[in-house]
Amino acid sequence: MLAQELQLSRAWRGVAALLQATILLLYQPAFNALTSGLFVLLLLWLAIRLWQQTKPLSARQINWLLAPVLLLLLLQTRSLGALNLMFHVLLLAAIGRSFSLQLRRDAIQLVWVQYFAISCAFIFHQQILLAGLIFGLLGANLYLQFQLFAPNGQPLG
Secondary structure, X not given: OXXXXXXXXXXXXXXXXXXXXXXXXXXXXHOOHHHHHHHHHHHHHHHHHHHHOOOOOOHHHHHHHHHHHHHHHHHOHHHHOHHHHHHHHHHHHHHHHHHOOOEHHHHHHHHHHHHHHHHHHHHOOOOHHHHHHHHHHHHXXXXXXXXXXXXXXXXXX
């Protein structure tokens, strides 16, 4: 079996989902109530699926799930602004990747999207305490990436 096709553990997926929830909290200044609610519902559904250990969604199912959310975001372009809309789409893509997270190659893509999302949080937050939190999240994401390439293969299984 190729290394890219190795299965991810439930614990690794859980930590990645927790990291995504924390990233969404960083972006709250860019969200309105509707989009916050949508992202919270998507994360809750992701957590329930992870808890129940259901199999990941297919690409087609994810497209059907996220297309209405994307259309709703596009309808709010004027009120959100172009920059905030791009952040919404980035975070929506990360959540979509989490719904299909099963193989190591999926996890690598998610980790790199999360690097970009975490780094972009500096646009909204320039306080030193929040910068410390952002660097902590970068460290957590780096640890997730390390686990993907660790020689003992602990997170894969």
